[in-house]
Amino acid sequence: xxxxxxxxxxxxxxxxARQPALSPIIEGLRRPIAVRIVGRPGVGGRTVAAxxxxxxxxxxxxxxxxxxxxxxxTAKPEDCRTVAETTRPLLTVLNKADLLGAAAADRAARVxxxxxxxxxxxxxxxxxxxxxxxxxxxxxxxxxxDLDPQGALSAGLGVPHYELEHT
Numbered sequence: 001x002x003x004x005x006x007x008x009x010x011x012x013x014x015x016x017a018r019q020p021a022l023s024p025i026i027e028g029l030r031r032p033i034a035v036r037i038v039g040r041p042g043v044g045g046r047t048v049a050a051x052x053x054x055x056x057x058x059x060x061x062x063x064x065x066x067x068x069x070x071x072x073x074t075a076k077p078e079d080c081r082t083v084a085e086t087t088r089p090l091l092t093v094l095n096k097a098d099l100l101g102a103a104a105a106d107r108a109a110r111v112x113x114x115x116x117x118x119x120x121x122x123x124x125x126x127x128x129x130x131x132x133x134x135x136x137x138x139x140x141x142x143x144x145x146d147l148d149p150q151g152a153l154s155a156g157l158g159v160p161h162y163e164l165e166h167t
Contacts, residue, residue: 003029032057036064038082043072044095047124064088070124072096075111083115090117097121 001009007029014022035057037049048070049059067090071079075092083090094111097104104121112119 033065034058034060034063035066035068036060036062037068037070039070040076040078043070044124045070048093048095048122051122051124066091068093069117070095071111074107075114080115083117092117092119093124094119094121095124098123098125 007026010022010029011026013019014026035052037045037052037059039045048068052068053059065088067082067086067088069079069082069090069092071092072095075083079092083092092111092115094100094104094108097108100107100121108119108121
C-alpha cells in the first residue's frame with residue numbers, strides 16, 4: 001500500500017467514524033517534509049538545494065523536519081560535529097559522487113561508519129541538469145531512487161534494489 005493509499009483510507013475512516021481528532025494527524029502526514037541544507041562552503045550545498053527544490057522538496061532555513069548535511073570527499077571534523085550536535089533527523093549527502101565513480105557507494109558507507117548518520121552519494125550538478133518536469137509529479141520518491149544509481153540509498157535503508165519502483 002502506498003502512502004497516498006494509506007492516507008485515503010485513513011481519511012475515509014476518520015470521516016465515516018466521525019473522528020475529527022485524526023484530521024491534524026492526516027494533514028501532518030500529507031505535508032511535505034521540509035529540509036535544511038547544512039555543510040561547509042564549497043561542497044555544493046546550494047546545488048543540492050536546487051536539485052531538491054526542483055523535485056518539489058521544500059528547502060527551508062528555519063523549522064526543518066530534517067537536516068541534510070552536504071559533504072564532499074569525506075567527513076571532516078566539523079562535519080562530524082554537525083552530526084553530533086543536531087537535534088533532528090539528519091541525512092548526509094556525499095556530493096560530487098560522480099568524481100568517485102564506482103567507489104561512491106563504498107565511500108558513502110565509510111562516511112556513515114565515521115559519522116553514524118545515513119549517507120547517500122549524489123552528483124547534485126547532474127541532478128540539476130537531469131531533472132525535468134515529470135519528477136515534480138513524483139516528488140521525493142523519484143528523486144531518491146533516480147539519483148541513487150549506485151544503490152547506496154536503498155542499501156543504506158535496507159531496501160533491496162529489486163523491490164524499488166523505477167520511473
